[in-house]
Amino acid sequence: MVGGSHTQDSIATRALNLAPDSTGANNLSATVAIIDGYPVIKHPPGGPYPVIVPCQGLRLVVNGRERKEPTPVTVEDKVEILPVDERQEGYWRVKVSGNKLEVLLQMQPGVIRRRRLKDLPPAQVLQLETMEQESFYTPFTLEDLVRELKSQGIQYGIDWQACARLAEAPAEGTWTIARGQPALPGKDATVVLLFTTQDKVPVTIKEEEQNVNFRERFQFTSVEPGTVLARKHPVTKGQPGRAVTGEIILPPEPREIGLVALQGAILSENGLEVVAARAGRPVARKTKDRVIIEVIPALCHGGNVDLTSGNITFSGDVIIAGQVEEGMAIEAGGNVYVGDTISRAMVRAGGSIEVAGNVFVSVLAAGGTTAFQQRLSPLLARIADDLERLIAAIKQLLRHPSLKKDDLKGGIGPLVLLLMEKKFQDLASTVELLQKEAQRLPSIPLGAPEGLINDLEYLARSPLAIKRMGYLEAMLKKVTTWREDIGATPQVEADVTINYAVNSTIVATGNIKVVGDGCYHSRLQAGKSVTINGVFRGGELQAQGDIYIRELGSRSGTETRVVTRAGARVTAGHVFENTSIQIGPRLHSFNQEERGVSLWLDREGEIIKHYFTTPVL
The missing domain is CATH 2.40.50 (OB fold (Dihydrolipoamide Acetyltransferase, E2P))
Known part of the structure; x- marks a missing residue:
C-alpha cells in the first residue's frame, strides 16, 4: 500500500483489472506502475518480478522494511512509498548601524519542501520520481522582533508598520526598521x-x-x-x-x-x-x-641709491625712482621696483623684483634664497649618505680583531684615507661641486652652519689629517641640519622682470622674464620658467620649468649652457654652435647653427627635437 491508506486486496484488484485473461497468463509481463500515487504490480506466476528503484525524497518500504536499493516486488508484497517532506530553518538578525542612526533587519526565510509521488507508466524497472512544492515562512514573529528590539535598547524611530509587514510576509533581504535623527552640523567660520x-x-x-x-x-x-x-x-x-537607542547626538x-x-x-x-x-x-x-x-608700507626713494642715500634695508616694498649705483645694496622684505639701471650692486627681495632699466655686473635674488638653496639639497643628500656610511665603515674596522691600536696612535686618519680612496671616491668630488655652487653667489647667505663648507673641504683635501671620530660625526650632523633647514623653508614664488643684463646673476623662486635685448655672460636660475625675448649669449641658465629664448649662443662660439628638469621643454628661435641643452639627465650639444628648435624628453627619457617655422615668442 501507499501511505497506509489502501489495503493489499485493493492493490490486487487493480492488478487483476490490468492483467489479461487466464488464457494469456503465461504471456503476462512483469511490470510496476504508479497510478494515483500508488504502485500497481503485475507479473507471471513464479516470476520474473518487476523492480522498483527508490529516489531521494521518498521512502520505499517493502513488507515493513525500508529499502534504499533497487528492490524486486511481487503482488503479495506490502509496498509502501512514503514521501519525505523537508524543512529548512530560516535566519534573522537585528543590527544597529555604527552611527546609531539606523536599525537593520536581515532575514533569510525558512523553506518547507512538500513532496508527492509522481504517477509513472508501467515498466519492468521503475525509477521512482517525486514532485516538489516549496513554501516559505518567516523565521520570527512580531513578538520575537519586539523582544529583540527591547533587548538591544532600541526605542526611537521604530517603523512598526514595516515590522508587522515583515513578520507576515517572508522575503530574503535587509530592511531598515528604525531611523534616528541625525545631528545637523553648523557652519565653520x-x-x-x-x-x-x-x-x-x-x-x-x-x-x-x-x-x-x-x-x-x-x-x-x-x-x-x-x-x-x-x-x-x-x-x-x-x-x-537622536540615536535609535534614545541618546542625544x-x-x-x-x-x-x-x-x-x-x-x-x-x-x-x-x-x-x-x-x-x-x-x-x-x-x-x-x-x-x-x-x-x-x-x-612702501618705501619710496625719489633719487638714486648711492653713497649719499646709503644701502637701503626695509621690511616692506621698496620703490626706487633712479639708479642703484656701484657697490650699493637693497634688501627688502617685500617687492622691489627700480626705475633705472642697476650697476655692480646687489638687490635681494622677499618678493618680486622689477627693473625698468638694465642690469650690469650685479646680483638679483627674488624670493629669498630658496631657489638657490634647493639646488644644494641633492648635493647635501649625497654627502650625508657618504658620511654616514664612512663613519659606519670606520667603526666596523675599529672593532676588527686584526687591527692593531698602535697603528692609530695619531688618529683615525689612515682609515679615513683608505676608505675614501677605495670605497668613497665620489665624496671628494661631491664636496667640490658643493663648494663651487656656494662660491657662485658669495653675496647671498645660504644658511650653511658655521664652518661647515671649510670642514668639508678639509676632509676632501686632507683625509689623513682627521684625528677623531667626533669630528666626522659633528660634520654629518651639520650637513643633515642644513639639508633639513632647506627642506623646511617655505617656497615663495617670486619673479624677476628685467630689460637687459650683462655679467650678472639673476635668481628667482618663480619666473624670470627678460623683456628687452637679452642677457650676456650671465647666470640665471629660476624655480619655474624663463622667458627671454632677446638673446642669451654666454653663461648658464637653469630652470625648473619651460624655457623660451629668441636667440641662444653666439656666432663666435661662446660657450652657453641651458639646464632644466625632466618634463620641461626648451624652445629657441635660433641656436648657435657650442651651445648645450640639458633636460633632466640628457644632454644635447649643438655642433652647428640651427633655427626654430624645441626639445623635450619622451617617455623613454630620450631627447626629442622638433623644428618649427612660426615664431614662438
Whole structure:
C-alpha cells in the first residue's frame, strides 16, 4: 500500500483489472506502475518480478522494511512509498548601524519542501520520481522582533508598520526598521579677503605708450587708509540629533577661525572686519586657525641709491625712482621696483623684483634664497649618505680583531684615507661641486652652519689629517641640519622682470622674464620658467620649468649652457654652435647653427627635437 491508506486486496484488484485473461497468463509481463500515487504490480506466476528503484525524497518500504536499493516486488508484497517532506530553518538578525542612526533587519526565510509521488507508466524497472512544492515562512514573529528590539535598547524611530509587514510576509533581504535623527552640523567660520593676493597686477599699456622699451609692466598691489581688507562670517551652531537607542547626538563643533590685524591694519569692534590704517601693500597669512592681515608700507626713494642715500634695508616694498649705483645694496622684505639701471650692486627681495632699466655686473635674488638653496639639497643628500656610511665603515674596522691600536696612535686618519680612496671616491668630488655652487653667489647667505663648507673641504683635501671620530660625526650632523633647514623653508614664488643684463646673476623662486635685448655672460636660475625675448649669449641658465629664448649662443662660439628638469621643454628661435641643452639627465650639444628648435624628453627619457617655422615668442 501507499501511505497506509489502501489495503493489499485493493492493490490486487487493480492488478487483476490490468492483467489479461487466464488464457494469456503465461504471456503476462512483469511490470510496476504508479497510478494515483500508488504502485500497481503485475507479473507471471513464479516470476520474473518487476523492480522498483527508490529516489531521494521518498521512502520505499517493502513488507515493513525500508529499502534504499533497487528492490524486486511481487503482488503479495506490502509496498509502501512514503514521501519525505523537508524543512529548512530560516535566519534573522537585528543590527544597529555604527552611527546609531539606523536599525537593520536581515532575514533569510525558512523553506518547507512538500513532496508527492509522481504517477509513472508501467515498466519492468521503475525509477521512482517525486514532485516538489516549496513554501516559505518567516523565521520570527512580531513578538520575537519586539523582544529583540527591547533587548538591544532600541526605542526611537521604530517603523512598526514595516515590522508587522515583515513578520507576515517572508522575503530574503535587509530592511531598515528604525531611523534616528541625525545631528545637523553648523557652519565653520570663514574669512573673505577683499583684495587680490597677487603681489602685482598687469597694467594695460595705452596706445600712446606702444613704443615704450619696457614692454611688460606691472603695478604693485596697494590700498588706501580706510579700505576694508577682510570680512569674517562667524560660525553657525548646529542642531542635535537622536540615536535609535534614545541618546542625544551632539553635532560637531564648527571650526572657529580668528581674524587678526597686525601693523597697518585695525580689527573692528565686533571682530568681523579688518580695515587698513595706512597706505601700503595688503598681505594675508593663513594658519590652521587664524587669518592674519597686515599692510606693509612702501618705501619710496625719489633719487638714486648711492653713497649719499646709503644701502637701503626695509621690511616692506621698496620703490626706487633712479639708479642703484656701484657697490650699493637693497634688501627688502617685500617687492622691489627700480626705475633705472642697476650697476655692480646687489638687490635681494622677499618678493618680486622689477627693473625698468638694465642690469650690469650685479646680483638679483627674488624670493629669498630658496631657489638657490634647493639646488644644494641633492648635493647635501649625497654627502650625508657618504658620511654616514664612512663613519659606519670606520667603526666596523675599529672593532676588527686584526687591527692593531698602535697603528692609530695619531688618529683615525689612515682609515679615513683608505676608505675614501677605495670605497668613497665620489665624496671628494661631491664636496667640490658643493663648494663651487656656494662660491657662485658669495653675496647671498645660504644658511650653511658655521664652518661647515671649510670642514668639508678639509676632509676632501686632507683625509689623513682627521684625528677623531667626533669630528666626522659633528660634520654629518651639520650637513643633515642644513639639508633639513632647506627642506623646511617655505617656497615663495617670486619673479624677476628685467630689460637687459650683462655679467650678472639673476635668481628667482618663480619666473624670470627678460623683456628687452637679452642677457650676456650671465647666470640665471629660476624655480619655474624663463622667458627671454632677446638673446642669451654666454653663461648658464637653469630652470625648473619651460624655457623660451629668441636667440641662444653666439656666432663666435661662446660657450652657453641651458639646464632644466625632466618634463620641461626648451624652445629657441635660433641656436648657435657650442651651445648645450640639458633636460633632466640628457644632454644635447649643438655642433652647428640651427633655427626654430624645441626639445623635450619622451617617455623613454630620450631627447626629442622638433623644428618649427612660426615664431614662438
